[in-house]
Amino acid sequence: xxxxxxxxxxxxxxxxxxxxxxxxxxxxxxxxxxxxxxxxxxxxxxxxxxxxxxxxxxxxxxxxxxxxxxxxxxxxxxxxx
Numbered sequence: 001x002x003x004x005x006x007x008x009x010x011x012x013x014x015x016x017x018x019x020x021x022x023x024x025x026x027x028x029x030x031x032x033x034x035x036x037x038x039x040x041x042x043x044x045x046x047x048x049x050x051x052x053x054x055x056x057x058x059x060x061x062x063x064x065x066x067x068x069x070x071x072x073x074x075x076x077x078x079x080x081x
């Protein structure tokens with residue numbers, strides 16, 4: 001059975017977890033870029049292309065980790081049927 005998220009199964013957990021832990025909060029001081037960009041988004045000041053790119057760059061590993069976790073749960077539930 002081929003699904004649109006099949007590619008996610010082939011990505012190793014270690015890569016996704018390390019990327020989420022390192023790229024997500026980087027740089028660690030004075031404030032993580034992801035936090036800064038989310039504040040800008042909430043304030044409505046996220047306009048510059050570099051800031052939008054930064055938001056996606058730092059959020060992507062965390063989103064992949066969430067997707068991979070949900071996919072694993074889905075497969076676990078589906079296999080029990």
